[in-house]
Amino acid sequence: MLALYRYDEFDRKFLEGRVAQYRDQVRRRLAGQLSEDEFRSLRLMNGLYLQLHAYMLRISIPYGTLSSAKLRGLAEVARRWDQGYGHFTTRQNIQFNWIRLEDTPDILAHLATVELHGIQTSGNSFRNITTDPFAGVASDEIEDPRPYCEIVRQWAALHPEFSFLPRKFKIAISAAGEDRAAVMIHDLGLYLRRNDQGEIGFTVAVGGGLGRTPILAQTVRDFVPRRDVLAYITACLRVYNQYGRRDNLFKSRIKILVQSLGIEKYRQEVETEFAAMGDEREALALPDEAVAAMQAQFAPPAYADAAGDKAALLAAIAAEPEFARWVERNIRPHKQPGYSIVVISLKPPGRPTGDCSATQMNAIADLADAVSAGEIRVTHDQNLVLPYVRQGALYDLWLRLGAAGLATPNIGLASDIICCPGLDYCSLAAARSIPIAQALAMHLAKREAEIGPLQIKISGCINACGHHHVGHIGILGLEKNGAESYQITVGGSDNAQAALGGIVGPAVAAHEVTATVDRLIDAYLRLRHEGEQFPDTYRRVGLAPFKEAHFVAR
Amino acid sequence: MLGHPVFKLVTGNRLRDGKVVYFAGGSTWTPTIAEARLVEDGDGAALLAEAQAGPPPHPAIAPTLIEATRDGNRVVPMTLRERIRACGPTISHYGG
Numbered sequence: 001m002l003a004l005y006r007y008d009e010f011d012r013k014f015l016e017g018r019v020a021q022y023r024d025q026v027r028r029r030l031a032g033q034l035s036e037d038e039f040r041s042l043r044l045m046n047g048l049y050l051q052l053h054a055y056m057l058r059i060s061i062p063y064g065t066l067s068s069a070k071l072r073g074l075a076e077v078a079r080r081w082d083q084g085y086g087h088f089t090t091r092q093n094i095q096f097n098w099i100r101l102e103d104t105p106d107i108l109a110h111l112a113t114v115e116l117h118g119i120q121t122s123g124n125s126f127r128n129i130t131t132d133p134f135a136g137v138a139s140d141e142i143e144d145p146r147p148y149c150e151i152v153r154q155w156a157a158l159h160p161e162f163s164f165l166p167r168k169f170k171i172a173i174s175a176a177g178e179d180r181a182a183v184m185i186h187d188l189g190l191y192l193r194r195n196d197q198g199e200i201g202f203t204v205a206v207g208g209g210l211g212r213t214p215i216l217a218q219t220v221r222d223f224v225p226r227r228d229v230l231a232y233i234t235a236c237l238r239v240y241n242q243y244g245r246r247d248n249l250f251k252s253r254i255k256i257l258v259q260s261l262g263i264e265k266y267r268q269e270v271e272t273e274f275a276a277m278g279d280e281r282e283a284l285a286l287p288d289e290a291v292a293a294m295q296a297q298f299a300p301p302a303y304a305d306a307a308g309d310k311a312a313l314l315a316a317i318a319a320e321p322e323f324a325r326w327v328e329r330n331i332r333p334h335k336q337p338g339y340s341i342v343v344i345s346l347k348p349p350g351r352p353t354g355d356c357s358a359t360q361m362n363a364i365a366d367l368a369d370a371v372s373a374g375e376i377r378v379t380h381d382q383n384l385v386l387p388y389v390r391q392g393a394l395y396d397l398w399l400r401l402g403a404a405g406l407a408t409p410n411i412g413l414a415s416d417i418i419c420c421p422g423l424d425y426c427s428l429a430a431a432r433s434i435p436i437a438q439a440l441a442m443h444l445a446k447r448e449a450e451i452g453p454l455q456i457k458i459s460g461c462i463n464a465c466g467h468h469h470v471g472h473i474g475i476l477g478l479e480k481n482g483a484e485s486y487q488i489t490v491g492g493s494d495n496a497q498a499a500l501g502g503i504v505g506p507a508v509a510a511h512e513v514t515a516t517v518d519r520l521i522d523a524y525l526r527l528r529h530e531g532e533q534f535p536d537t538y539r540r541v542g543l544a545p546f547k548e549a550h551f552v553a554r
Numbered sequence: 555m556l557g558h559p560v561f562k563l564v565t566g567n568r569l570r571d572g573k574v575v576y577f578a579g580g581s582t583w584t585p586t587i588a589e590a591r592l593v594e595d596g597d598g599a600a601l602l603a604e605a606q607a608g609p610p611p612h613p614a615i616a617p618t619l620i621e622a623t624r625d626g627n628r629v630v631p632m633t634l635r636e637r638i639r640a641c642g643p644t645i646s647h648y649g650g
Contacts, residue, residue: 030570032610050615052639054572100571352645423635424643432638434645482633 005062005150005297007115015112018119022046023105030102047118048104051427055099058121059111063131063149063173064092064378068365071376073114075361081107086361088346088354090418090467091170092130092378093121097425119157124165126156130172132180133379134341136300137387139333142192143200145175147294148226151286152190155230162237166244167252169237170209173202177496182380184208184216184498185470187254188236193223201225206236206266207258210464214500215255218263220270226291228274231284235274239266301373301388306338309392316395323398326409331394340394342372342386343379344401345408345416349441352434353419354382363404371397380467381418383411414444414454414521418467422460422477423484429460431477431484436513443514444521451521453533457492470494472534473517474501484510490520490546491538499535502543504550516550523549558623560632562598563590564605565639566614574639575614577605583613587629587640592622 007015022042029039043049047058059074066074074094078086081103082096089095099107111117120126129149136144152171156162162169172181175192183189183205191203201223208217224232240254243261258266274281317324332341344364347353356364368376368386371393377385389397401407410416417440420426422433437458444451457471468474474489486508489501508516523545528537538546564577568585575583576590584590593601598619605617621632631637638644 030611032612035610036569036612036615050567050572052635053574053642054567102570423638424645432644434643438645479634484634 015117019105019108019112022108026101026105044122045119046108047121049122051097051425053425054097055101057096057099057104057107057118059094059116059118060121060128061093061378062153063129063135063146064133065146066376066378068368068374068376070114070116071361071365073111073116075358075365076110077107078361079358085355085357087421088356088378088382090380090382090465091128092380093128124167125163125169126159127168127170129153130181130380132174132176133377133385134180134332134387135175136298137334137341138176139335140177141335142175142194144298145173145192146298147291148192149173151294162241165241166246169254179496182470182494185210185467185494186217188233189217195223199225202229204232204236207255209253209255210467210469212250212462213256214469215259216498216500218258220267227286230286231277231281232274234284235270235277238273239269303336303339304390306390306392309338309390313391313394323395326398326407327394329409329413330411338391340389340391342389342397343411344384344386344406345410346383347410347416347441348405348408349415349445350438353417353437360404360406364406367397367400381416410445410448412453413448414451414456415441415448417441418457420459420465426460428463429477430479431460431486433458433460433466433477436475436486436510439514440517450525467494469500470498471501473520475513478507486510486513488516488550491535491543493535497535504543504546519549519552520546558625560595560621560623561592562595562601562619563592563622564602564617565620566617569611569613569615577617581608588627590629592629
């Protein structure tokens with residue numbers, strides 16, 4: 001039994017109907033019965049964009065959870081209808097870059113057979129609900145957040161009142177001590193909490209987002225009982241839907257509304273709306289039995305008694321230094337004794353970050369079936385996770401991952417770079433980001449032991465899909481007079497102590513980026529105290545030493 | 555490219571597969587930029603109008619005028635974006 005939501009008959013019928021509807025829309029477009037202006041919104045509603053070289057299809061992966069069957073379904077799209085690979089994104093989705101319009105009805109029909117689609121991966125609607133990629137298995141977790149993600153997803157899917165919001169709306173949910181879902185940079189974030197009475201509820205934060213106006217989310221209410229959470233976020237959305245700006249694209253996100261009203265006024269409006277909901281509030285209430293029924297869908301697999309696995313693991317670590325290095329970097333603690341969470345790096349230095357070939361997807365699906373209860377997660381860092389691996393299986397898994405080119409031991413290190421597609425693919429980009437990431441990763445991989453944990457994030461334009469504002473070192477691609485340049489920030493962070501980075505100086509040319517980043521890292525290594533990571537040092541010393549390092553670099 | 559004369563040409567993405575195409579005159583669109591029809595700056599608007607003409611479905615989405623120069627037999631777009639559109643991604647990927 002897989003630990004994820006399974007479609008019911010209604011879901012299946014709906015998706016079949018949607019594919020049939022879309023197939024007819026494509027037929028009419030190719031026959032000239034629909035103009036591009038008429039067709040654009042229809043294709044976007046199914047996740048089909050037009051990029052520089054081809055159509056791009058974005059597939060939603062709800063809360064980043066995949067079964068092996070779904071991953072094989074994605075591999076088949078890559079193999080049969082694309083150029084043999086897909087790109088995992090910073091929103092736990094996947095994109096295919098070389099799609100033909102005339103193939104898309106068949107692709108969506110194929111995806112529907114594995115309960116995937118591209119609905120609400122575009123437009124001014126709710127986007128994929130994202131969460132902790134270690135959900136359900138993290139040792140620091142209060143509860144698995146995914147049942148709540150699924151409840152919110154079902155509430156949000158094609159919600160009639162919120163289908164034409166002022167702008168897109170991104171929700172993230174975290175249920176652990178450490179925020180691994182970058183909740184503070186989302187339009188609305190839910191932190192699952194247990195109050196002093198032992199009741200489950202949520203801290204609700206709103207108004208986070210990056211782009212041209214980066215802002216961290218602010219708390220609207222410290223504790224909303226889980227029974228009321230759908231009603232409360234309905235109130236949050238209702239205030240945004242009423243007052244959010246539709247006259248200016250650049251001021252249309254909820255972060256701008258919260259900033260202009262002020263959090264106190266926004267909170268007052270939400271509380272007023274929430275108090276006035278009356279019967280509707282009751283209709284949206286989450287009864288315990290409904291939550292329990294959803295939680296049953298995400299029940300963990302039957303764990304084996306794996307207490308004896310530890311000795312074999314330690315022996316393998318002692319015997320094989322390369323394996324030991326991989327264990328140190330790519331394995332995370334599991335709540336179940338004798339089990340581990342395995343992070344599969346999609347960042348071998350020199351390869352495009354987040355790309356995964358069809359062959360690799362199939363290999364990972366096979367490995368998931370063999371050692372991880374058939375389940376895979378996608379991280380917002382553009383890596384994959386096997387969540388249920390017995391420690392006794394780690395060595396063989398490492399060998400098999402290595403054979404597929406998937407055993408790079410760099411999770412959380414300088415070469416584990418977040419990077420958007422940039423100007424090599426994206427029609428919105430101002431500059432390339434992938435070649436910058438490749439050059440940096442190739443160079444910094446040699447220094448990773450010295451540097452330790454470091455998050456570098458790169459965006460090819462101000463829309464910030466690469467989350468550059470919250471990178472320990474952030475890089476933003478710009479275009480000026482036909483030339484690419486890169487603005488560098490330091491000190492950002494996307495965890496519970498989220499912070500926006502500070503600009504170190506004027507933008508540098510593409511060929512100067514690696515040397516400049518090298519000098520910023522040198523400055524960090526000189527300044528850091530024992531046990532500090534980059535954000536700790538930055539908070540202690542401020543921006544000035546890094547500005548100086550940047551200035552010297554020029 | 556400094557000092558080379560600048561021409562106009564029309565580009566778009568092919569309707570059925572999204573591939574980058576260039577207007578070659580008449581009703582012909584080509585994936586090869588060297589086969590694009592180049593005109594002087596003042597004739598750009600007329601070229602664009604010709605490229606946009608024809609019954610639906612139009613073979614190319616969003617026909618757009620861009621600038622390019624000639625370098626020997628090569629036609630080289632003025633902007634990096636259009637050079638990438640003409641030549642493909644500057645990086646290798648798993649498929650290529």
